[in-house]
Each structure stands twice: as C-alpha cells, then as structure tokens.
Amino acid sequence: MTQPVVTLSNVGMVFNTGSNNKTVALKEINLTIEPGEFVALIGPSGCGKSTLLRLIGDLIQPTLGDILVNGKTAHQARLDQDYGMVFQAPVLFEWRSIIKNVMLPLELRGYSRAEQQKQARALLSLVELTGFENHYPWQLSGGMQQRAAIARALAIQPKLLLMDEPFGALDEMTRERMNMELHKIWQQTQTTIVFVTHSIAEAVFLSTRVVVMSARPGEILHVTNVDLPIPRGDHTREDPRTFESETEVREWLRKANKKTINSAVER
Amino acid sequence: MISLKRNLPAILLFVAAIVLWETLVRVLQIQKFLLPAPSVIWESFTTNFDRLRHIGWFTAQEALGGFAIGCTAGIVVALATARWTLVNETLMPFAIAANSVPIIAFAPILNNWFGVDNPFSKMMIVAVIVFFPMMINTVRGLTLVDPAAIELMRSYAASEFTILRKVRFPNALPYMFNAFKVAATLSMIGAVVSEYFGGNRSALGVYITQEAAQFRFQNSWAAIIVACMIGIAFYLVVLGAERLTIPWHSSVRGARA
Numbered sequence: 013m014t015q016p017v018v019t020l021s022n023v024g025m026v027f028n029t030g031s032n033n034k035t036v037a038l039k040e041i042n043l044t045i046e047p048g049e050f051v052a053l054i055g056p057s058g059c060g061k062s063t064l065l066r067l068i069g070d071l072i073q074p075t076l077g078d079i080l081v082n083g084k085t086a087h088q089a090r091l092d093q094d095y096g097m098v099f100q101a102p103v104l105f106e107w108r109s110i111i112k113n114v115m116l117p118l119e120l121r122g123y124s125r126a127e128q129q130k131q132a133r134a135l136l137s138l139v140e141l142t143g144f145e146n147h148y149p150w151q152l153s154g155g156m157q158q159r160a161a162i163a164r165a166l167a168i169q170p171k172l173l174l175m176d177e178p179f180g181a182l183d184e185m186t187r188e189r190m191n192m193e194l195h196k197i198w199q200q201t202q203t204t205i206v207f208v209t210h211s212i213a214e215a216v217f218l219s220t221r222v223v224v225m226s227a228r229p230g231e232i233l234h235v236t237n238v239d240l241p242i243p244r245g246d247h248t249r250e251d252p253r254t255f256e257s258e259t260e261v262r263e264w265l266r267k268a269n270k271k272t273i274n275s276a277v278e279r
Numbered sequence: 280m281i282s283l284k285r286n287l288p289a290i291l292l293f294v295a296a297i298v299l300w301e302t303l304v305r306v307l308q309i310q311k312f313l314l315p316a317p318s319v320i321w322e323s324f325t326t327n328f329d330r331l332r333h334i335g336w337f338t339a340q341e342a343l344g345g346f347a348i349g350c351t352a353g354i355v356v357a358l359a360t361a362r363w364t365l366v367n368e369t370l371m372p373f374a375i376a377a378n379s380v381p382i383i384a385f386a387p388i389l390n391n392w393f394g395v396d397n398p399f400s401k402m403m404i405v406a407v408i409v410f411f412p413m414m415i416n417t418v419r420g421l422t423l424v425d426p427a428a429i430e431l432m433r434s435y436a437a438s439e440f441t442i443l444r445k446v447r448f449p450n451a452l453p454y455m456f457n458a459f460k461v462a463a464t465l466s467m468i469g470a471v472v473s474e475y476f477g478g479n480r481s482a483l484g485v486y487i488t489q490e491a492a493q494f495r496f497q498n499s500w501a502a503i504i505v506a507c508m509i510g511i512a513f514y515l516v517v518l519g520a521e522r523l524t525i526p527w528h529s530s531v532r533g534a535r536a
Contacts, residue, residue, distance in 0.1 A: 090436055092436075093435055095434070096434070097430070099427045103425065105446070105449065106527050107527045107528075150527075150529070168435075
C-alpha cells in the first residue's frame with residue numbers, strides 16, 4: 013500500500029468573525045488523496061474550498077480534526093517544503109525578472125546560483141516560456157505570468173501541488189490552452205494536484221476525481237470519479253463520458269446551491 | 280529620457296516669464312527694493328558668484344547632513360516597527376501627529392541647544408523634519424504587502440527575516456524613494472529657513488536675511504536662486520538614483536516610456 017499524499021479526517025474550520033460571531037467555514041471534511049491523483053474541489057462561492065486548500069498547506073490551522081501530508085503533520089510538511097502553491101493571481105515579484113522569480117524557491121533552499129539557473133531554465137521550457145527569462149512580469153500577458161507561477165511552484169519538485177483557481181482570471185481560450193498544458197505537466201511530473209475551480213468543464217477535463225462541496229458550512233456532498241482515458245486532449249472534450257461526468261457534477265452542484273437557498277430562508 | 284521636443288513648451292514659458300518680468304520692471308519703473316529686474320539679479324549673481332558658491336555649499340552640507348541623519352534614523356525606526364508590532368502601535372500615532380507639526384518652529388530652540396554658529400544645529404532641524412515622512416513611508420512600504428506574497432513565502436517555510444529581506448524591503452523601495460524626494464526638497468528648505476533664525480556668517484539663509492535688512496534685495500534674490508538650484512539638483516540626484524535602483528517600478532516605467 014502506498015502512503016496517501018493528503019489525509020483529511022474530520023476537519024472543521026470555524027472563523028471568529030466578530031465578538032460573538034462565528035462562521036463555520038468547513039464541517040466534517042474526510043478525504044484521502046492518493047499519489048498521482050488530480051483532485052478538483054468545486055462548489056458555490058464561499059463554500060470554503062480555498063480555505064480547505066490553505067489548511068492542507070498549513071497557511072491556516074484547522075479548529076478541528078487532523079491533516080496529514082505525506083504522512084506528516086501539515087505543519088511539518090510545510091517546513092519540509094513538500095508542496096508548491098499557485099494562487100489565482102500569479103504573485104510574481106515585480107522587482108525580479110521571470111527567471112529570478114522562478115529561482116526564488118531554489119534560492120531560499122540555498123542552491124548554488126548555477127544550479128538555480130539551470131533548473132529555472134528547464135522549468136521555463138516546460139511551461140513554454142523559453143526566451144522570456146529576462147523579461148519582467150509586467151511585460152508578460154496574464155496567461156504567461158500564470159505559467160511562470162506554475163514553473164516557480166514546480167521548482168522544488170513538490171510531491172503535491174496546491175492550485176487555487178489558477179486560471180480563474182483568464183479568458184476562455186487561454187484557459188483551455190492552459191488546461192492542456194497543466195495536464196501535460198501533471199503527466200510528466202507525476203505530481204499530485206489539488207485544484208480549486210469554479211468551472212465544471214475545467215474540473216472534469218483535468219481531474220481523476222471531482223469533489224463537490226456544499227455551501228457554508230462547507231461539506232463534501234459528493235465525489236465524482238472521472239474515468240476518462242489519459243492522456244486527454246481535444247478528443248476528450250467530445251467524449252460522451254465527459255458529458256456524463258459534467259452532468260453528474262452539475263446536478264450535485266445544483267443540490268449544493270439549493271442548500272444555500274434553504275439555509276438563507278431558514279435565517 | 281529628457282527630450283527637447285517634449286520640454287519645449289516649458290522652456291518657452293520660462294523664457295517668456297523672464298522677458299515679461301524684465302519688461303514690466305522697466306516699463307512700470309518698479310523700485311529695486313520691491314522687485315529687482317532679472318538682469319539686476321543676474322548681475323549680482325555673477326559679481327558675487329564666489330561668495331554665493333561658498334555659502335551655498337555651506338548650507339548644502341547642512342541639508343545633506345540632516346538628510347542623511349534623518350533618513351537613516353527614519354529607516355531604522357521603520358524597520359524596528361515592522362519587526363515588533365508593539366513598537367509600531369506605540370510610535371505610529373505620534374509619528375503621524377508629529378508629521379503635521381511645523382517642526383521649523385523649533386529652530387530657535389535647537390539653535391540654543393547646539394549653538395547658533397554650529398552647522399550641527401541646522402542638521403538636527405533638517406533631520407527631525409525629514410525623519411517623519413521617511414519613517415511613515417517606509418513603514419507603509421514594509422506593511423502594505425500583497426497578502427498572497429506573504430502566503431507564498433510561508434509556503435516555502437521562509438522566516439520573518441527572509442520575508443523582510445526578499446519581500447517587504449523591495450516592496451518598500453518605491454515608498455522610500457517617494458520619501459527621499461520629499462526629504463530632498465524639505466532638507467534644503469529646512470536648512471535655509473533655520474538659518475533665518477541666526478547662524479554662521481557663511482550660511483545662505485543668513486546672507487539672504489542680512490542683505491535684505493540692508494535693502495540689497497538683488498543680492499537676496501541671487502542667493503535665493505542659488506538655494507533653488509541646490510534644491511532642484513538634490514531632487515534630480517534622488518530621481519536619478521530612483522531610476523537606477525527601481526527600474527522595474529511602474530512609476531519609473533511610465534516616466535521612461
């Protein structure tokens with residue numbers, strides 16, 4: 013048996029939003045993610061999917077339950093730099109050139125400058141940004157900036173990649189191309205990916221499993237197994253199984269939204 | 280960087296203003312003690328050039344010294360406030376309040392403390408004037424950081440000190456250069472005006488007041504022009520340093536395009 017990359021058991025998260033106000037963001041989350049999986053988290057706005065991602069990354073700590081990453085506590089995994097993170101915004105430092113941005117995590121690990129440059133060049137070629145090494149972030153389009161951010165996240169060769177709506181700000185065409193590229197990167201690096209998204213099509217196209225979450229308090233409503241053949245490509249979008257999986261996810265999302273309406277009525 | 284074509288309207292306006300000034304003074308026969316003609320000021324400037332250069336340099340040194348002391352202190356305190364929140368919460372309200380106080384009003388008192396003749400008294404006034412904008416801007420730059428950038432650094436298990444070095448400090452540089460620009464202008468004003476309350480005989484501000492007291496206003500005017508030139512030169516040096524240091528920042532990019 014291989015060790016799961018992420019194990020969430022009974023995870024709950026309560027935010028103090030005022031003196032006597034408590035917001036229950038997440039409730040009884042149980043999820044196990046195996047090596048090499050691509051898991052999408054989808055749900056209504058404010059359902060806590062980004063919170064869940066930050067919990068796995070130990071950027072915030074849960075009020076209840078246990079989180080294990082690579083068999084360690086999430087905290088230890090963060091200290092060991094077991095994961096890479098990609099945010100909705102590229103979060104590139106404007107005072108660093110593209111290659112220097114990608115070199116940052118390697119620099120923090122104390123690699124030699126030559127080694128940093130060698131690895132960064134290889135990563136930039138992986139995300140097809142060769143030739144833009146010495147450009148500054150503001151000289152690149154949004155899609156290219158996000159590719160640089162992915163290269164940076166991959167720099168430490170993480171076993172786990174946490175992605176928080178990385179293509180949310182991109183136009184539809186760019187997003188589809190980026191999905192294709194991310195799919196290739198996932199295959200090449202065999203990294204486990206947890207991916208937060210709003211888009212059903214994106215979730216189904218990329219994932220091996222789609223986790224549908226309910227509105228606040230966020231719970232896992234349903235997990236759709238996507239058994240589309242890998243590698244995926246343009247043919248995948250026309251595969252009837254894509255349509256089936258999308259429909260399944262859509263129906264569960266509808267239930268998730270109904271819960272929102274009901275709870276609004278109760279209040 | 281500076282194109283003649285783009286600056287031509289400004290140059291023409293300057294020349295036109297000088298010509299108009301000269302003409303009005305001559306046609307309306309305005310008394311010299313009210314408003315000397317540019318030609319008269321220029322004559323005073325050229326005949327007294329050696330003395331003006333000497334006293335100009337004397338005051339410029341006070342401004343530079345005060346600038347260096349005040350800016351260094353401002354940055355050091357700002358770094359301390361960014362490191363220890365308690366320092367920040369204790370000091371910031373006072374810093375913001377002090378920033379709106381006319382510090383130049385303390386000039387006679389600092390003259391008394393450090394000696395009227397001692398250029399150090401002027402440096403201290405300049406340092407105090409420059410300190411607050413420097414500190415407040417640096418604190419802003421160190422704290423107004425994209426939260427995602429901090430999260431990114433934490434995902435790399437970076438220490439607070441590493442975050443300061445790699446994120447907060449570079450993020451603060453544009454804010455600091457804004458403060459340097461303000462401080463460059465303020466330091467020359469501070470040095471000259473504090474000399475109005477008394478100072479060394481070879482100081483620009485002292486020369487301006489003494490010549491004015493003896494109705495040799497063209498000499499005061501010439502000295503004021505020297506003060507302006509030093510102030511502008513100081514500002515341009517800071518501007519140049521900004522372009523060299525933070526070529527990546529949007530303000531510099533815009534100016535270059």
